[in-house]
Amino acid sequence: MSDQHLEIRNLHVAPIADPEREILQGIDLVVGKGEVHAIMGPNGSGKTTLAYALMGHPAYVVTEGRVLWKGMDILGLSPDKRARLGMFLAFQYPTAIPGLSVASFLRTALNARRQGLEKNPDVDPTDPTRGGVAMGEFRRLMRAKMALLRMDEAFATRYVNEGFSGGEKKRLEMLQMAVLEPEIAILDETDSGLDIDALRIVAEGVNAMLNPELGVLLITHYQRLLNYIKPDRVHVLARGRIITSGGRDLALELEETGYAPVLRAAGFEADELDDALDAPLPQPAEAR
Amino acid sequence: MTATRGEIVSQEYKYGFHDEVAYLAETKRGLTRATVEEISAIKEEPEWMLQFRLRAYEHFLRRSMPTWVPESVQRIDFDRIVYYRKPSEREEKSWDDVPDQIKQTFEKLGIPEAERKFLAGVGAQYDSEVVYHSVREELAKIGVVFMGMDQGLREYPDLVRKYFATVVPPEDNKFAALNSAVWSGGSFVYVPKGVEVPLPLQAYFRINGENTGQFERTLILADEGSKVHYIEGCTAPIYTTDALHAAVVEVIALPGAQIRYTTIQNWSRDVFNLVTKRAHAHARSTVEWVDANTGSRATVKYPAIYLRGEGATAEVISVAFAGHGQHQDTGAKAVHLAPNTRSRIVSKSVSKDGGRGTYRGTLKVAPGATGVVASVRCDALLLDEASRSDTYPYIDVQEDDTTMTHEATVGKVSADQIFYLMSRGLTENEATNLVVQGFLEVFTKELPMEYAIEFNRLVKLEMEGSLG
Numbered sequence: 001m002s003d004q005h006l007e008i009r010n011l012h013v014a015p016i017a018d019p020e021r022e023i024l025q026g027i028d029l030v031v032g033k034g035e036v037h038a039i040m041g042p043n044g045s046g047k048t049t050l051a052y053a054l055m056g057h058p059a060y061v062v063t064e065g066r067v068l069w070k071g072m073d074i075l076g077l078s079p080d081k082r083a084r085l086g087m088f089l090a091f092q093y094p095t096a097i098p099g100l101s102v103a104s105f106l107r108t109a110l111n112a113r114r115q116g117l118e119k120n121p122d123v124d125p126t127d128p129t130r131g132g133v134a135m136g137e138f139r140r141l142m143r144a145k146m147a148l149l150r151m152d153e154a155f156a157t158r159y160v161n162e163g164f165s166g167g168e169k170k171r172l173e174m175l176q177m178a179v180l181e182p183e184i185a186i187l188d189e190t191d192s193g194l195d196i197d198a199l200r201i202v203a204e205g206v207n208a209m210l211n212p213e214l215g216v217l218l219i220t221h222y223q224r225l226l227n228y229i230k231p232d233r234v235h236v237l238a239r240g241r242i243i244t245s246g247g248r249d250l251a252l253e254l255e256e257t258g259y260a261p262v263l264r265a266a267g268f269e270a271d272e273l274d275d276a277l278d279a280p281l282p283q284p285a286e287a288r
Numbered sequence: 289m290t291a292t293r294g295e296i297v298s299q300e301y302k303y304g305f306h307d308e309v310a311y312l313a314e315t316k317r318g319l320t321r322a323t324v325e326e327i328s329a330i331k332e333e334p335e336w337m338l339q340f341r342l343r344a345y346e347h348f349l350r351r352s353m354p355t356w357v358p359e360s361v362q363r364i365d366f367d368r369i370v371y372y373r374k375p376s377e378r379e380e381k382s383w384d385d386v387p388d389q390i391k392q393t394f395e396k397l398g399i400p401e402a403e404r405k406f407l408a409g410v411g412a413q414y415d416s417e418v419v420y421h422s423v424r425e426e427l428a429k430i431g432v433v434f435m436g437m438d439q440g441l442r443e444y445p446d447l448v449r450k451y452f453a454t455v456v457p458p459e460d461n462k463f464a465a466l467n468s469a470v471w472s473g474g475s476f477v478y479v480p481k482g483v484e485v486p487l488p489l490q491a492y493f494r495i496n497g498e499n500t501g502q503f504e505r506t507l508i509l510a511d512e513g514s515k516v517h518y519i520e521g522c523t524a525p526i527y528t529t530d531a532l533h534a535a536v537v538e539v540i541a542l543p544g545a546q547i548r549y550t551t552i553q554n555w556s557r558d559v560f561n562l563v564t565k566r567a568h569a570h571a572r573s574t575v576e577w578v579d580a581n582t583g584s585r586a587t588v589k590y591p592a593i594y595l596r597g598e599g600a601t602a603e604v605i606s607v608a609f610a611g612h613g614q615h616q617d618t619g620a621k622a623v624h625l626a627p628n629t630r631s632r633i634v635s636k637s638v639s640k641d642g643g644r645g646t647y648r649g650t651l652k653v654a655p656g657a658t659g660v661v662a663s664v665r666c667d668a669l670l671l672d673e674a675s676r677s678d679t680y681p682y683i684d685v686q687e688d689d690t691t692m693t694h695e696a697t698v699g700k701v702s703a704d705q706i707f708y709l710m711s712r713g714l715t716e717n718e719a720t721n722l723v724v725q726g727f728l729e730v731f732t733k734e735l736p737m738e739y740a741i742e743f744n745r746l747v748k749l750e751m752e753g754s755l756g
Contacts, residue, residue: 099726
């Protein structure tokens, strides 16, 4: 057993449709309890693949390596089991579920989460009359969490992500995280699509959720989110590998110089650099 | 992603039990002129009704089977059906007087409990006859009538004779002719002028005997400015041979009246369900069909509204779930005969394991019906490659001054949706259920809460049953 929360060891991941083409080529990363790790990197570096692989997305296959959660190998578990163990992924592009209200979605998910890995046969999370959290208790909880994220209560009756603006989608992701109280949260580009006010609200919400039991993996292209959420460690992902790690200073340095110097230092050739930097450079932090 | 499949427990149709009942009367298998006369004689009906039945019977013989109905319907062997089974002597007003065995059946179905909790009145039909009906005393006092159709014919002969078969004549279609010839049971509802019935009235239809044909006939008459919500539910035991349910429902909303008719049917999979439902909406009235079709082997049903008076409003929300071996041929009709009338049709079908959903709809605007606003939306959700959905919208607009929209979509549950929901702790099966529940929410949200929960449960059983 390890009191290390999440251990990623030599993780190789490929699309299931093309298992020869590894997107992640040996990731090593340990996120301890109460730690915030930022993963930065240019577009196409494999950030979202890492998030999906950790959560068990069926379109990806782990070709090598291990992922341990509290010492337990989770790679054989379906996404729902990982979630019930306390893992959470905030999606970069959350999916709409027409006709499913935010409130009933949250309650269903909470009921599932509270069952833990071994499902309770007396609880059917999709049936409000069959066990699970009582309606009154749930409503109080939901209202409190919505207040934390400064969300209007009318939000609860809307359909999940249907017709939501980019900012609303991200806030709903954060609301789910607040309600489900995971032990490890992977936030995939949670800052993208947010204007500066929304970014501040979301970041404050995340900060309020931070606690000694929670490990956070913050995936971001830009450093501006890190002005609000202070990471303990910053890792730069490129071409499916972590090419350098450091403290918060590394993020500030990247903001000044862009990714090119760290890529060059990691031995990337000039033509590879062009590929890796196809995407825009980290933008200046207008937030400071 | 398939890891969760093993957790699914196959659940049987839970209303599949049947009772061994000694019927007080029963016609011989098959349908002849003598069968019709016998039914009428048992009921001691007035002569006009016997003549009506015989006219319908003749038409049934002459009328050919429609060519567009599901193939299994075209092959129904009408000679195998028992057309009349009488389980008890009379319609009781107290559950204590209903024969024990029958009472127990309805208790298993939760009817008396629902009646105590949230209904204004209940009718219960068992095979051919209504065995129980009751309406809250305070409503009866102000003239609200809710009883079996046979009793209605005895107690309100003039009202029945005036309106009976005016909305659906026997010549309308082959199954309406069949029903008119051998009808028995069903509800008769009359709501007096200006009276609003605050809670729903519910009728429950149960087929018990093997090869039974159930032919209830319902007439709902809402007088000027009145308001009523009528709910029907249906179940049947599982036999391996066919049962037949061919109902006719006539709804009349007089000027300014509001009628909502909600159906949640859950027939076992050996029932052919061939129902003609039609409403006349007079000036400024509102008629709503809220219609769910789960279960049955094949369903043929297109609730219709004829908008006959200026300013009338029609709404049909129809959902269908077709699993393995099932064909739900459903839809809606709105016929605009008067100016400034509005209609909205929403149809949703879910098909699974080779099930087949067909939408068949008609939207008609007659010449002179100016200022009509009409919309039709039909969405199909296919849960696998083997399932099928077809849409046959028939649109006939003969008035230029019409605002009309028509939308149709066919979709699948996306892998993204399933992964998203699974990442929140739901099994693959639960995730699919939630997507389907959401797809049908436009219907569910119209139901009283108890029914919404029950309906979601029903859908879940359909989803699981076919996986097990």
